[in-house]
Amino acid sequence: MSEPIETCLVVVTRTLEGRTHLALGEKLRGFGQGRMVVPGGKVDPGETPRRAAARELFEETSLRVNDADLDARGVVTFAFPDGGGVDMRVHVFVTDAAAGEPKDSDELLVTWVPVDALPTSRMWPDNVHWLPAALAGGFDEATFTYAADGATLASHTGI
Numbered sequence: 001m002s003e004p005i006e007t008c009l010v011v012v013t014r015t016l017e018g019r020t021h022l023a024l025g026e027k028l029r030g031f032g033q034g035r036m037v038v039p040g041g042k043v044d045p046g047e048t049p050r051r052a053a054a055r056e057l058f059e060e061t062s063l064r065v066n067d068a069d070l071d072a073r074g075v076v077t078f079a080f081p082d083g084g085g086v087d088m089r090v091h092v093f094v095t096d097a098a099a100g101e102p103k104d105s106d107e108l109l110v111t112w113v114p115v116d117a118l119p120t121s122r123m124w125p126d127n128v129h130w131l132p133a134a135l136a137g138g139f140d141e142a143t144f145t146y147a148a149d150g151a152t153l154a155s156h157t158g159i
């Protein structure tokens with residue numbers, strides 16, 4: 001595996017009308033365009049994953065969170081050994097303390113989605129594994145390996 005790109009994801013939860021919702025966004029550009037994704041992105045040089053998570057969340061959704069209110073819930077690696085994508089090592093955070101209302105950005109069309117009605121057919125196939133585990137309290141390290149098409153999940157370990 002090539003050296004993976006350090007990346008972060010922020011699972012934002014909010015109770016709306018008595019139901020737990022997650023902030024998801026339709027990705028408007030780049031790798032995974034058209035998918036519904038959890039907000040996140042690359043960790044900049046010299047930046048901690050936690051700081052990157054708060055920054056990316058604000059840039060992509062306008063939701064604000066203090067670094068200290070991000071709970072680290074595990075690290076996932078997305079591996080593309082036969083091509084089709086770039087390997088990523090992703091720090092997963094969960095928060096229920098994001099402030100403000102989400103706004104669309106040039107990267108994401110953001111919406112609140114009930115956690116019990118996620119649009120899984122439009123999400124990365126790894127999400128159905130690590131997302132419930134992160135919400136349930138977290139995990140250690142997990143790896144998701146994709147087939148050459150960059151879209152089919154070939155195997156996974158750790159969750």
Ligand SMILES: Nc1ncnc2c1[nH]c(=O)n2[C@H]1C[C@H](O)[C@@H](COP(=O)(O)OP(=O)(O)OP(=O)(O)O)O1
Pocket residue numbers: 007009029030031032037038039040041042043056078085088107124126127
């Ligand atoms: N399997 C897989 N491959 C790629 N990306 C993802 C997955 N599963 C996922 O959940 N994701 C998520 C992770 C991110 O939210 C995006 C992809 O991240 P990245 O390409 O770094 O996001 P950008 O917003 O384009 O990065 P920046 O340019 O903002 O740093 O999908």
